[in-house]
Amino acid sequence: MTDPKPGSTPEDPWPVRTVSRKIAEWVNRLGAVWVEGQLTQISARPGTGTAFLTLRDPAADVSMTITCATGVLRAHEPPLTDGARVLVHAKPTFFMNRGTLSLRADEIRAVGIGELLARIERLRKLLAAEGLFDARRKRRPPFLPGKVGLITGRASAAEHDVLANATGRWPAVRFRVENVAVQGAMAVPQILDALRALDRDPEVDVIVIARGGGSVEDLLPFSDEALLRAVSDCRTPVLSAIGHEPDTPLLDHVADVRCSTPTDAGKRVVPDVAEEQARVRQARDRARRALHGWVDRELRLLTQLRSRPVLADPVTPLVRRGDEVRSLTDRARRAVLGGLTAETTALTATRARLTTLGPAATLARGYAVVQLVDADGAPRVLRSVDEADEGAQLRVRLADGALRAVVAHDPGGR
Template sequence: MNGEHSAVFTVSDVNSLIRDLFDGAFQPLWVTGEVGNLTIHRSGHVYMTLKDASSQLRAVYFGGAAVCSAMKLREGMKVEAFGKLSVYSPRGEYQLVVRTIRPFGLGDLQLKFEELKKRLSEEGLFDEARKKPVPFLPRRIAVVTSTEGAALHDFLRISLARFPGLHIRIVPAPVQGKAAAPKLAEALRIINRECAADVIVLTRGGGSLEDLWPFNEEVLARAIAESVIPVVSAVGHEIDFTISDFVADLRAPTPSGAAEMIVPEFEALKESVDSFSSRLRTTALLQWEQARTRVENACRSRAFLDLSYQLDELTQRLDRDLTDAEDALERSVERAERSLDRTLAELEAYSPFGVLKRGYAVVTGSGGHVVSSLRDAVPGQEVSVRISDGSFTARVESTGAPE
């Protein structure tokens, strides 16, 4: 019989062969169709069926949950999906492995969104490390939005209800149309130059992808990234995601949500402060009482009493030592005075003037030199005679040797 000696394949082998044929035969391609059987798995993968009037094709978008949520993918929606045909071996089914998906008719905008998002992400503009913290209680809030939209009304209503009297500056700017993105970017730069706020809220209400497109423009993304002041992006509804949301320091789901996120409730804040003050007083009093009790217990302890006795003994010993030192010093002074008196007496005794008191005199010539020899005395010479209590002048009448 024909084929008796042919190779026998398992089902897995056959499916693998078909998968290899698919992988080699088909290049990535665009497929358009209507979405059906849509499932967004918690793993982040998206499963669906693409169909037209007469056929259907299974499709899987690995990790595409965020993109599909941003574009509001739903059943019955017509889309364009770009991907590669492949075989899912366990079931023997072929499917489209999606790489990019966009709404039919708005494909160019969605593609621009994905391309800009990827480029800015690679630059690091979405990194959490570069995002600035929003102040806990901003004193000045600048709101950049249209004065005609509901977004401003919602933000003001919630903010002032939570914290009456809060300083809010409104910076008008268009939020739709081709001129909107440059105007919004310039508003951010003006606020930064004037240092006119502690936080900036960039907001508008919901709308279609085209309506929200100014918030997907690169010029606005750059202005947000360059802002020194923290920027909160509150654009559209909770399911709407824009480039501004990714670049901003904080994303709020709605304008009202932005107010709730950055403006604390005054009454709750006041209660917290009062509660903290009360706990602080209670803690301080408790610590004071504990310290006082420890001191009292220490004063009553034997160690403290022994220390007190030792201190008294040391004080008495110090008093005795001081008294002894004073007595010794007084005796030393008396001895020094007596020694000084003796020395002065000796000096007086040996002083030439002390000799004069014993009847001697000092004779000096006209030049003031002492006449100590007959050679120094000339008859007729006037001399000065110094005695113990004064001096007088005399004349030499004659000279002669002692008898």
């Protein structure tokens, strides 16, 4: 890559005055500009015609030196002070001898309250549209934090209110206090540094940002966009306790919990040990009453069970049931014997009838059964004399035996 300016080579470098002059020429081409920021380090010594100021960007750690005639600075009513938000009409100037850049101001305007409020309102709408105020993003602080991070002014009433109320409610609470500027040009950078430090601390479970009341200008750092986005990105729950009840900087909308005052923050960051002890006592009393009620109910049920006859005298029901079993056994035995007797009697009667009606009884009364014996020796009952020829073999069965006979016709009979 070749140098666009011939002559600036290692063999033929530019002298410092040439570089300074060229930079001054480029800066002079910028012309006058309007710049907005916060004033710090205002220096206007008596008897001098030039005042020196530092103009700082409220959202970043960037600042520039401003020079102006002391008359421009003293023309303001009320006088400008550190932390004031201003508009400056100035021309960038590069001082060749010192190699420094500054703004030469010919007009300084204080930003009015109305303009500041309008800017806060525009920022509020922007952040609300991005969802930074959404209640679903807010986290619930722990019931009893191990350590509380507190960002507040050094030896301020807000610090005293938070510490006194928190330790009064829970004496064992631990704090990590980060003292910062809570108004003016250095407030936002210091609060951001403290917020990042506390968010990185693994022992800190909740962060409280506290400041007492003040004017709209005093509370401007707590509506700063950089601070609001840092609080939104915080992993640790953040409580906002800025000003009094009517004060509502934008930090109240972004923080996870809004406390009306630092005193309220001290009460909400930790529980009240007396109230918790009372709740424990109430819970123990309710548990004791519930247990006693359950025991009493079970004792009554056990007493009722024991008072029943089956448990009061378990032998008598068994004896009674035994008697019933024996009675039923006797009845079953009598029924079976009666049935057998009846059946035996009926069988005897049937047998007698069969005996009476049978051929043996008839034979016993003097009758006989005559059977004709066939040629093959098989007998059959002879029912007519015509069935027996002369000389046929007969078998005569009597009551006590049988006889053999031969047919001989009776000449005089049929």
